[in-house]
Amino acid sequence: MTSAPAHPLASDMFPRSAVASISGIGSFAGAMGGVLFQRVTGRILDANGNDYTPIFFVCGLAYVTA
Secondary structure, three states: OHHHHHHHHHHOOOHHHHHHHHHHHHHHHHHHHHHHHHHHHHHHHOOOOOOHHHHHHHHHHHHHHH
């Protein structure tokens, strides 16, 4: 799923003067989530000998629960 459907929400929910700030905060949060996920993935791989099974398990659960 792309983030395209979420972009109009800011303009529907917030005043015109706040839309750019809200979009920027959301984009920043998404980018930091990506950074955090990469760091956690690296630590998991280091801890269990480069076995991707737990990572694929978490990604599969995230897709189903979203």
